[in-house]
Amino acid sequence: MSKKITPEATSRRNFLKKFSISVGGATAVSGLGLLSSCVSDDEEKVPMLTTDGKVINRDKSKLKLNLNEMQIRSREGLSGKKFVMVIDLAKCKNARKCMSACQGAHHLKPEQHHINVLQTENAEGTGFYYQPKPCMHCDNPPCTKVCPVDATFKRKDGIVLIDNERCIGCRFCIAACPYSARVFNWSEPKYYEGDANAVYDMELNVPQKKGTVSKCLFSADRLRIGKLPYCVSACPNGTYWFGDANEDAVTNGTSKETVRLSSLLSDNGAYTLLPELGTKPSVYYLPPKDRMFEYKEGELNYLGEEEPKGHHS
Amino acid sequence: MSENKKQSDEAIMLKIREDLLTPMTKFPLSYKIWIGSLLTIIAVAIWGYTIQLQNGLGETGMRDYVSWGVYIASFVFFVATALVGMLISAVVGLVGQKWITPISRIAEMIALAFAMVAGIAIVADMGRPDRILNLLFHGRFQSPIIWDVTVVNLYIFISILLLFLPLLPDLGIIRNHMKKDLPKWQWNMYNILSLGWVGTPGQYKILHSTLRVLLILIVPVAMALHTVTSWLSALTLRAGWDSTIFGPYYVTGAFVAGAGAVLVAMYFIRKAYRLEDYITDFHFDKMGKLMVLVGLVYLYFNINEFLVPGYKMKAADADHIFTLFSLNGEYGVMFWLTQTFGLLLPITLGLFKPFRKPFPMMLIGLAIVIGAWFKRVIIIVPTMIHAYLPIQNVPESFHHYTPTGLEITVTLGIVAMAVLIISILVKLFPVISLWEIAEEKGVDIHKDL
Numbered sequence: 054m055s056k057k058i059t060p061e062a063t064s065r066r067n068f069l070k071k072f073s074i075s076v077g078g079a080t081a082v083s084g085l086g087l088l089s090s091c092v093s094d095d096e097e098k099v100p101m102l103t104t105d106g107k108v109i110n111r112d113k114s115k116l117k118l119n120l121n122e123m124q125i126r127s128r129e130g131l132s133g134k135k136f137v138m139v140i141d142l143a144k145c146k147n148a149r150k151c152m153s154a155c156q157g158a159h160h161l162k163p164e165q166h167h168i169n170v171l172q173t174e175n176a177e178g179t180g181f182y183y184q185p186k187p188c189m190h191c192d193n194p195p196c197t198k199v200c201p202v203d204a205t206f207k208r209k210d211g212i213v214l215i216d217n218e219r220c221i222g223c224r225f226c227i228a229a230c231p232y233s234a235r236v237f238n239w240s241e242p243k244y245y246e247g248d249a250n251a252v253y254d255m256e257l258n259v260p261q262k263k264g265t266v267s268k269c270l271f272s273a274d275r276l277r278i279g280k281l282p283y284c285v286s287a288c289p290n291g292t293y294w295f296g297d298a299n300e301d302a303v304t305n306g307t308s309k310e311t312v313r314l315s316s317l318l319s320d321n322g323a324y325t326l327l328p329e330l331g332t333k334p335s336v337y338y339l340p341p342k343d344r345m346f347e348y349k350e351g352e353l354n355y356l357g358e359e360e361p362k363g364h365h366s
Numbered sequence: 367m368s369e370n371k372k373q374s375d376e377a378i379m380l381k382i383r384e385d386l387l388t389p390m391t392k393f394p395l396s397y398k399i400w401i402g403s404l405l406t407i408i409a410v411a412i413w414g415y416t417i418q419l420q421n422g423l424g425e426t427g428m429r430d431y432v433s434w435g436v437y438i439a440s441f442v443f444f445v446a447t448a449l450v451g452m453l454i455s456a457v458v459g460l461v462g463q464k465w466i467t468p469i470s471r472i473a474e475m476i477a478l479a480f481a482m483v484a485g486i487a488i489v490a491d492m493g494r495p496d497r498i499l500n501l502l503f504h505g506r507f508q509s510p511i512i513w514d515v516t517v518v519n520l521y522i523f524i525s526i527l528l529l530f531l532p533l534l535p536d537l538g539i540i541r542n543h544m545k546k547d548l549p550k551w552q553w554n555m556y557n558i559l560s561l562g563w564v565g566t567p568g569q570y571k572i573l574h575s576t577l578r579v580l581l582i583l584i585v586p587v588a589m590a591l592h593t594v595t596s597w598l599s600a601l602t603l604r605a606g607w608d609s610t611i612f613g614p615y616y617v618t619g620a621f622v623a624g625a626g627a628v629l630v631a632m633y634f635i636r637k638a639y640r641l642e643d644y645i646t647d648f649h650f651d652k653m654g655k656l657m658v659l660v661g662l663v664y665l666y667f668n669i670n671e672f673l674v675p676g677y678k679m680k681a682a683d684a685d686h687i688f689t690l691f692s693l694n695g696e697y698g699v700m701f702w703l704t705q706t707f708g709l710l711l712p713i714t715l716g717l718f719k720p721f722r723k724p725f726p727m728m729l730i731g732l733a734i735v736i737g738a739w740f741k742r743v744i745i746i747v748p749t750m751i752h753a754y755l756p757i758q759n760v761p762e763s764f765h766h767y768t769p770t771g772l773e774i775t776v777t778l779g780i781v782a783m784a785v786l787i788i789s790i791l792v793k794l795f796p797v798i799s800l801w802e803i804a805e806e807k808g809v810d811i812h813k814d815l
Binding site for chain 1: 421422423424428429430431433434488491492493494495497498500501503504505506508509510511512515598599601602603604750753754755756757758759760761764
């Protein structure tokens with residue numbers, strides 16, 4: 054057990070070291086009066102150690118990591134974790150709260166889906182069901198393989214991220230992804246004026262940038278603070294289970310019930326999408342047996358769509 | 367005897383110089399109009415590109431599902447056509463075919479021009495061209511794009527050498543004889559570029575052995591270039607691209623495209639420069655036969671590429687085949703027009719001698735080149751229309767791909783750039799190698815001609 058903790062503890066110490074350096078840097082700048090203009094007295098103060106050994110009080114809101122530190126920690130990921138999602142197709146009633154929570158969090162346009170609820174049918178006549186489709190965070194990801202600049206990559210915790218500070222917009226990853234999980238910023242993103250001064254958070258992929266690829270991140274920013282992803286928390290129907298395969302535990306986003314992952318998968322005959330392609334997804338589906346809803350034709354075609362005709366048509 | 371030989375050599379060289387160097391000193395109105403219109407097209411394309419830079423790739427017809435369009439198709443087309451340098455000079459030349467002498471330089475010029483603009487097509491397709499140096503700073507050698515960038519540059523480098531080195535003796539001739547016919551700067555340029563060539567047997571020996579090494583070297587490099595280009599598609603899991611024969615399918619297709627481009631260029635250069643004594647009906651006949659040969663090989667790969675998945679009709683492949691083969695399919699009409707006019711008819715007509723005359727050969731070449739471009743669109747776009755999972759909750763425009771006017775303008779601009787490079791090269795340098803023609807006519811070339 055202690056073996057497992059040591060590397061984490063070290064990295065936390067390193068992290069704190071970097072943290073204090075960056076704050077020290079910020080202090081030095083503000084000492085010159087560049088940042089002192091907008092200080093208000095009633096803000097919460099935090100005692101800090103400067104680089105030359107003095108203790109000073111800083112506003113809590115100033116304690117932000119700079120871009121470089123954010124980039125480094127985002128690329129590393131969370132030690133000892135292997136994140137997985139289980140989607141219970143019997144529960145999805147097409148409420149689409151996952152889609153709107155996701156699009157809100159990641160500043161996406163209505164046609165940009167990190168998670169997309171599809172209506173689909175396994176074979177003709179077997180009945181339609183609703184299928185939420187996030188990024189599969191494959192263990193053999195075809196998308197990261199082809200990236201020429203290491204802008205999209207897989208972290209040690211299994212999450213596939215995209216660094217839109219580095220992406221050159223060649224869209225090879227979009228061509229390579231068999232799940233059509235990736236979207237592109239074909240024009241200026243939704244909140245590009247409001248986001249103009251925000252520090253880029255790779256784990257949230259905000260601000261979105263014109264000419265770069267965006268994708269589902271398993272809400273890596275929420276996982277860092279120990280919360281469930283946006284889509285999982287937003288679901289009113291208990292469709293999503295999310296957790297850590299190393300702990301063999303997943304938590305339901307609606308009921309907050311925690312169960313053993315291996316039992317959930319094997320008891321329900323879980324499957325992955327397009328397993329024949331060998332991508333090894335981290336997203337599992339429970340079959341849409343005993344559906345808790347009635348399929349209504351055409352109710353989700355809010356973008357001017359035709360009725361689906363099943364697979365590959 | 368040797369005095370007679372010297373005199374006859376002089377006479378032959380005089381005629382060769384007269385025929386091949388005079389066009390370089392003349393700038394007729396037609397040439398100026400031609401260059402002017404190419405520059406106009408390029409200027410409009412640059413204007414279009416600045417709009418695209420400002421507003422993003424949303425100015426094109428591409429969207430999240432069909433995320434590659436005519437830019438990438440054009441890139442593949444340019445790389446394909448560029449392969450002709452290797453086909454003519456290396457493959458045909460190394461097996462000892464002498465008839466390529468008057469057209470090998472034209473082929474090299476086409477190769478260089480098209481290889482150079484291929485990179486421009488890629489940049490036009492990039493969402494963030496401002497970050498192109500990331501390929502150097504953060505390049506991942508596991509990515510086929512890095513392989514492609516590496517090998518395109520290597521191919522351009524060898525193509526420049528293959529164009530430049532055989533020019534040395536010609537540059538020496540220009541330096542010796544053209545001082546009064548050329549502007550001072552231009553003569554100075556040739557003087558410097560000739561690298562002090564005087565035509566000693568030792569110089570020729572070095573030249574010949576260097577060329578031989580380069581001609582052998584360019585074969586694997588060219589194969590690698592187009593194979594890697596095919597892998598940009600074939601290394602993905604998509605139906606229609608997920609094919610083991612994509613490498614040779616692309617390479618043989620490239621030979622057809624290149625043969626077509628050479629036929630067109632031969633015709634117009636011969637006409638403009640009055641080179642009927644050098645590029646004769648015999649050469650068109652030979653090129654026509656070569657076109658038929660590479661066309662048949664390409665046809666063979668086409669049959670494999672479509673019949674094998676078409677027989678099995680796996681779900682995703684079946685969609686793809688339907689889109690192409692059925693006239694009701696989204697790309698059915700384009701597919702059959704392209705295959706008929708770009709491949710089947712050229713092969714069939716090329717079998718008959720009357721069609722291997724200059725004018726019909728030019729027309730057939732033109733059909734091949736246009737067909738080759740559309741074939742690249744057919745390879746790139748229809749596959750992307752068929753995702754494995756249903757395409758839903760997106761606007762109607764995401765389901766199909768139609769290039770916008772801006773996209774077509776930028777593409778035409780890049781084509782114009784390739785043609786402009788060729789047009790400038792054929793004006794700046796002799797289009798036919800003087801010393802090789804002289805050698806064929808029995809002139810003793812081992813001296814300062």
